[in-house]
Amino acid sequence: xxxxxxxxxxxxxxxxxxxxxxxxxxxxxxxxxxxxxxxxxxxxxxxxxxxxxxxxxxxxxxxxxxxxxxxxxxxxxxxxxxxxxxxxxxxxxxxxxxxxxxxxxxxxxxxxxxxxxxxxxxxxxxxxxxxxxxxxxxxxxxxxxxxxxxxxxxxxxxxxxxxxxxxxxxxxxxxxxxxxxxxxxxxxxxxxxxxxxxxxxxxxxxxxxxxxxxxxxxxxxxxxxxxxxxxxxxxxxxxxxxxxxxxxxxxxxxxxxxxxxxxxxxxxxxxxxxxxxxxxxxxxxxxxxxxxxxxxxxxxxxxxxxxxxxxxxxxxxxxxxxxxxxxxxxxxxxxxxxxxxxxxxxxxxxxxxxxxxxxxxxxxxxxxxxxxxxxxxxxxxxxxxxxxxxxxxxxxxxxxxxxxxxxxxxxxxxxxxxxxxxxxxxxxxxxxxxxxxxxxxxxxxxx
Amino acid sequence: xxxxxxxxxxxxxxxxxxxxxxxxxxxxxxxxxxxxxxxxxxxxxxxxxxxxxxxxxxxxxxxxxxxxxxxxxxxxxxxxxxxxxxxxxxxxxxxxxxxxxxxxxxxxxxxxxxxxxxxxxxxxxxxxxxxxxxxxxxxxxxxxxxxxxxxxxxxxxxxxxxxxxxxxxxxxxxxxx
Numbered sequence: 001x002x003x004x005x006x007x008x009x010x011x012x013x014x015x016x017x018x019x020x021x022x023x024x025x026x027x028x029x030x031x032x033x034x035x036x037x038x039x040x041x042x043x044x045x046x047x048x049x050x051x052x053x054x055x056x057x058x059x060x061x062x063x064x065x066x067x068x069x070x071x072x073x074x075x076x077x078x079x080x081x082x083x084x085x086x087x088x089x090x091x092x093x094x095x096x097x098x099x100x101x102x103x104x105x106x107x108x109x110x111x112x113x114x115x116x117x118x119x120x121x122x123x124x125x126x127x128x129x130x131x132x133x134x135x136x137x138x139x140x141x142x143x144x145x146x147x148x149x150x151x152x153x154x155x156x157x158x159x160x161x162x163x164x165x166x167x168x169x170x171x172x173x174x175x176x177x178x179x180x181x182x183x184x185x186x187x188x189x190x191x192x193x194x195x196x197x198x199x200x201x202x203x204x205x206x207x208x209x210x211x212x213x214x215x216x217x218x219x220x221x222x223x224x225x226x227x228x229x230x231x232x233x234x235x236x237x238x239x240x241x242x243x244x245x246x247x248x249x250x251x252x253x254x255x256x257x258x259x260x261x262x263x264x265x266x267x268x269x270x271x272x273x274x275x276x277x278x279x280x281x282x283x284x285x286x287x288x289x290x291x292x293x294x295x296x297x298x299x300x301x302x303x304x305x306x307x308x309x310x311x312x313x314x315x316x317x318x319x320x321x322x323x324x325x326x327x328x329x330x331x332x333x334x335x336x337x338x339x340x341x342x343x344x345x346x347x348x349x350x351x352x353x354x355x356x357x358x359x360x361x362x363x364x365x366x367x368x369x370x371x372x373x374x375x376x377x378x379x380x381x382x383x384x385x386x387x388x389x390x391x392x393x394x395x396x397x398x399x400x401x402x403x404x405x406x407x408x409x410x411x412x413x414x415x416x417x418x419x420x421x422x423x424x425x426x427x428x429x430x431x432x433x434x435x436x437x438x439x440x441x442x443x444x445x446x447x
Numbered sequence: 448x449x450x451x452x453x454x455x456x457x458x459x460x461x462x463x464x465x466x467x468x469x470x471x472x473x474x475x476x477x478x479x480x481x482x483x484x485x486x487x488x489x490x491x492x493x494x495x496x497x498x499x500x501x502x503x504x505x506x507x508x509x510x511x512x513x514x515x516x517x518x519x520x521x522x523x524x525x526x527x528x529x530x531x532x533x534x535x536x537x538x539x540x541x542x543x544x545x546x547x548x549x550x551x552x553x554x555x556x557x558x559x560x561x562x563x564x565x566x567x568x569x570x571x572x573x574x575x576x577x578x579x580x581x582x583x584x585x586x587x588x589x590x591x592x593x594x595x596x597x598x599x600x601x602x603x604x605x606x607x608x609x610x611x612x613x614x615x616x617x618x619x620x621x622x623x624x
Binding site: 122141148 | 475482499501502505506510511514517521522580581582
């Protein structure tokens with residue numbers, strides 16, 4: 001810690017990375033979250049064979065900016081019976097929790113806000129779970145029965161995520177034996193394997209739980225169902241509502257980062273210990289240059305001037321980024337920055353792939369009913385996650401005593417698979433029994 | 448200096464919101480100020496390098512228990528109840544208890560060295576970097592020295608959980624027919 005003798009300049013010298021990263025998180029994450037929304041819309045239209053946002057800007061690139069202006073200029077509607085203080089506070093809580101939890105994450109070995117705190121991953125989980133206070137407070141503040149219902153259902157769903165996701169994460173934490181984010185990634189480098197290959201069940205359970213927790217499809221009854229109302233915060237409009245929206249997408253980035261750090265090797269490139277794949281370290285620079293060149297080629301063929309300009313801007317941004325990435329190769333004193341930049345590239349790629357899987361699942365699978373969803377969480381995911389913890393522990397014991405690492409892992413994973421099939425079978429029997437006895441009860445939440 | 452500024456800032460927030468928590472009529476407002484108190488206390492834990500306590504405070508108390516509190520307040524509509532029930536303000540008893548407690552704290556703070564005993568024990572300040580990792584030390588303590596109490600507590604919690612389930616089931620049975 002800084003003591004009184006150190007001046008402001010020294011303070012800034014020691015902490016400038018943290019300040020820059022904090023500024024980047026606060027300033028850029030909402031923008032990125034906005035563009036993830038646009039990307040989601042594009043992807044959904046692609047997968048569902050529609051056209052989607054194409055009119056505003058180049059292929060709808062300015063759609064986000066148009067949307068945010070619309071949201072900002074909308075009339076701020078406050079329900080008459082609302083408790084103003086809580087109504088005002090609730091969206092801020094959601095957004096602040098999501099942004100704060102991003103602060104403890106590492107994006108590449110150098111880019112972070114919080115200095116290697118001992119309990120990094122728990123901090124991220126804990127603070128992001130505070131965000132849900134925002135939704136239940138909103139449900140209370142608007143003072144309407146239907147809104148209370150939807151807020152309570154959202155909260156029930158989120159608690160399921162917290163438990164199931166938390167237990168699923170423990171399997172990876174057992175394997176690395178630490179809660180420090182930096183040390184988790186280093187453990188994966190030292191053990192020459194990403195933890196998704198050692199504990200695949202944990203990864204997939206966290207994936208399901210994360211979709212729970214961020215209200216994405218197929219687990220999005222708060223959004224999709226017409227039962228109470230079609231959103232968890234239906235009384236909010238304009239800017240307040242957009243805070244919720246951004247908070248939701250920032251939360252998606254958070255869960256993707258947790259999964260990437262714990263299971264997908266964080267900022268490590270694929271096969272970090274295979275030397276003939278070292279050329280992968282050169283990949284980011286040329287890749288960005290290629291994107292820039294592609295934009296430049298397409299720029300001349302655009303129908304309107306503003307689209308040409310926007311493509312040029314994208315190309316220039318790409319070239320500047322490429323210069324930032326490539327210069328450290330040429331000048332030796334700047335080479336220290338290289339692992340950080342490469343790490344950021346791989347980390348962001350992993351997050352993007354993870355988010356792509358989210359959207360893919362959403363557009364492919366049919367939506368769950370609310371009772372089915374809670375049943376999946378409480379009767380299948382949570383017991384399975386507990387079994388998973390025990391089996392990973394047994395595998396680690398087998399490995400340390402007998403040394404057959406892969407054999408132990410395969411045996412335990414087969415065991416988890418058997419447990420999952422057993423639980424699914426039980427669930428099928430239960431569902432069949434329920435539907436044959438009382439066909440009405442299973443439909444209590446529909447429409 | 449930065450340390451003391453941060454300490455007084457967060458201690459002030461904790462005390463202030465604790466006071467607001469008691470004086471608010473509205474139970475949701477009380478819950479919000481209780482959360483603020485818990486978070487401010489958590490930051491003080493972090494300053495003391497008790498990272499695990501810090502995160503347990505956020506994860507369990509602010510994130511878990513308080514969500515359940517608010518859940519119950521919203522579900523049972525506790526915020527309507529105080530308007531109907533008038534609490535008996537037992538100002539005299541409360542004032543007496545507060546005075547006695549305040550006197551005790553004052554005696555300990557002011558006269559600790561003069562009274563018999565070791566006086567106030569202020570632990571030696573260690574460099575934060577040299578301390579062993581907090582969560583590992585806690586785990587070692589819980590699973591070696593204090594294993595039996597730890598297990599007894601876990602059994603107690605299990606009993607409480609089973610009891611809650613049994614009570615919920617009983618109620619359902621009497622309601623439905």
